[in-house]
Amino acid sequence: MYCLLTIFFSNLILCVLRCVFCLKAIARKYIFPAVLVGSVLFVVPARVLAINYEVTLQGVKDTSLKETLEYSSNLFQLKKVLPSTSSALVRRASLDLDRLKKVLYAFGFFAGKTTIKMNGHEDVASNLALLEGQENVVVELIVDPGPLYLVGKIEVEGIEGQKEAFKPPLQSGKPALASQIVEGENYLVHGLQHLGFPRAKALERRLVINHQNQTLDVFFKIDPGPKVHMGDMVLQGNERSDSDFLAQRQSWKSGDLYDPDKLRNFRSDLSGLDIFSAVRVDLENPPLPENLQEPFLVPVAVSVEEKALRFFGFGTDITTTQGTSLRGFWGHRNLFGGAERLRVTGRLSRIGKNDFDKINSNLDVNIFKPDWLIRHQNLIVNSSLDKEHYDAFERKAFTGFGGVERKLGKYFSLEGGIRGEISNVKNQEGETDFVLMGLPVDLKYDTRKDLLDPKSGMWSQIAVTPYMTLKGEGDGFVINRFASRLYHSIDAKGQWVLAGKAVVGGIVGDSLTNIPADKRFFSGGGGSVRGYEFQSIGPLAANLDPRGGRSLLEVGAELRFRYKDFGLVPFVDGGNVFSTDWPSFNGQLQWGAGIGLRYYTKLGPLRMDVAFPVNGRKNVDDTVAFYLSIGQAF
Known part of the structure; x- marks a missing residue:
């Protein structure tokens, strides 16, 4: 009985091996060449059907605005990656409408319009037949920036007690540039930090476009957080460096109002000793007490990593x-x-x-x-x-x-x-x-x-x-x-x-x-x-x-x-x-x-x-x- 089972399984294994070798031969002779030919047939037409196009930007005289529009345009930046079909080209152009609109907004042109023409036709998206059989397409981006809007009303919520301490650079009557608005918000936050509010942050920025007056009203909501006084230094990582020596270089006294410049100078001072590979200086982050009273004293955490001796x-x-x-x-x-x-x-x-x-x-x-x-x-x-x-x-x-x-x-x-x-x-x-x-x-x-x-x-x-x-x-x-x-x-x-x-x-x-x-x-x-x-x-x-x-x-x-x-x-x-x-x-x-x-x-x-x-x-x-x-x- 044992001999019969052995002979049966031996023959079964030989049959399986013969089938495998036969499949390999068939694949080598018929399937692999077919796949290769199919791949060529698939790739070559895709390259042949690629749509060549030329693109120009018209209507903009300002050099900086024109360069930014071209840099933001997929039609310009993806010029070397040709679309495979006319519909892909139209889709690429359609996506540019929103991108160019954002650029115009950033430069203060909130009534600007952008028109896209392909081979002289405007509404190509609804009639792709206009591009059928066209191997070369001329794309025109016609931009009308419109009037330059100015900054209108400026309202800031959250700094009622500090308004006289500093004046943000954003001013009414100036061009409503996105960079200036962001800079004005950052100025408010950084200004509060230099007034002793290290946790100051911007909560909301709301912009209202007034097309009738051609102005942009700006509303900031700022959370100043608590007013903080710097406490004692808490030093970590100084295994071979004398704590008293480092404490003598401290640039503030316990109880001083928070000043980021003092902490930055202290960090630079420690780095200049050439004994630390890394220096981190920052306030500790304790939870706020329920009944916050002045002065709110927060220790300064100083962490150092020492260099090799x-x-x-x-x-x-x-x-x-x-x-x-x-x-x-x-x-x-x-x-x-x-x-x-x-x-x-x-x-x-x-x-x-x-x-x-x-x-x-x-x-x-x-x-x-x-x-x-x-x-x-x-x-x-x-x-x-x-x-x-x-x-x-x-x-x-x-x-x-x-x-x-x-x-x-x-x-x-x-x-x-x-x-x-x-x-x-x-x-x-x-x-x-x-x-x-x-x-x-x-x-x-x-x-x-x-x-x-x-x-x-x-x-x-x-x-x-x-x-x-x-x-x-x-x-x-x-x-x-x-x-x-x-x-x-x-x-x-x-x-x-x-x-x-x-x-x-x-x-x-x-x-x-x-x-x-x-x-x-x-x-x-x-x-x-x-x-x-x-x-x-x-x-x-x-x-x-x-x-x-x-x-x-x-x-x-x-x-x-x-x-x-x-x-x-x-x-x-x-x-x-x-x-x-x-x-x-x-x-x-x-x-x-x-x-x-x-x-x-x-x-x-x-x-x-x-x-x-x-x-x-x-x-x-x-x-x-x-x-x-x-x-x-x-």
Whole structure:
């Protein structure tokens, strides 16, 4: 019995397999080709029957209105997606009637009319036969905007006790533009928030068209919510940061009336410490008490996410005038919980330009302590070891600096301190050991928003450093330097930016030969006048090595064009160094010009410039110079 069942099921399985193979053969031979042919027959006629059409917009003279109408029209925007039938084209045109009406309303034309003609016929929707057999259709959008309506009555409900505190920008008699109406509503809400009503919101916006007077009456209903006073700060997320240190930076006192600007400034202030990756500052949202009494005190919730304590990085610059430079840094951004920052930077430069044993090396250690002794006053301690070999001089030095930096309002900052330096300087005039003590004072003005790639704003600096010579030739000297950079965006999107710079410097005091060579002024190179060797502009020694001078004048301009992640920058630089205390503004400058490419990254633009000396000196200046670096030239 078992054997018979086995034989039966074996034969059954073989029959099923034969059927499957037969079906596959039939499908491969007959069904698949039929489906393919059917697909071709289905697709090809659809393409052949597509309706080609041309569309124009008539009757509108205002450029902005015309552009908006075309942008909102399906007939214009879907021009490359041809309708398959005449009825589909008519349906597309019919949908445009409502879209164009909304655009006219937004521009204040509430009596406007739109007519659509196809091949000269208006009422095509009711008689599609007019388009039968037509492979090309001419579509005309004829728009009559009609009169421009003005704002009529303006009524606001819900701010009875605050009407005199602020006046919304929406005014009777002005064009009834949708953007102005929305802006007026937002102004009411934001104005109430600045008066201590953080929960203010718009409940209703009602518009009434008066065709007889050609006006639009506007009614706003606003819910101001409760008047709120800011309470104590409730801090979360500061595992390694000192709570007392953060509380000292608080921009309000408990009981102050709610002010969104104070909270926004506090958030910006905490973000500027560079110890948090995210900062959120907002009022807590407690339920309203049944018997609300003034003052209604609400705590301020502050939530932070801390950055990693340690950081490191590296970079490189490559130029034909200075060779290759390599730099690396390591740091700690929160040493003791008060945003104390330590940064150690090492740098090797003039690789490929100098002999191997004369490669420049620098080691810099910087400590930064915010809010030292008083608010907005920072302690800066810096020391450096330098070994430098340039055509103008060779130098070995140890430098130490201690000072303070203080904010003077939103845009100004003042830095001052004491600097000591022990150095050995060798140039064409000989070799001298120096011990200097300086008292640098530096005033800065900065309105730039983007430091790596500014599109607007201004940066200016006045730096004065008197030096006393404790060892070496001479008694002392004062270095004065004035610099400014200006950025202007030509278009609204910031694709075209005009950037300019100017630098003026002068040294008074000791004679030039008694001033250490590294403290003199030099010009030329990627950071000053491109197209010239580093420090090569100015007085030269008999062997054509630069001597440096007592004064400096530099100017430069760039036209920066950006398209997506790429940019093109034509530029011109000029400068010279003089032996007088102050530069001669009538003196000849050495000019360089060129063009640069930019590739924009999150770390800043990658810069590649090629520059040529315009009035280069014979047997002194090369014919071309290349620069590769990160960041704009200035």
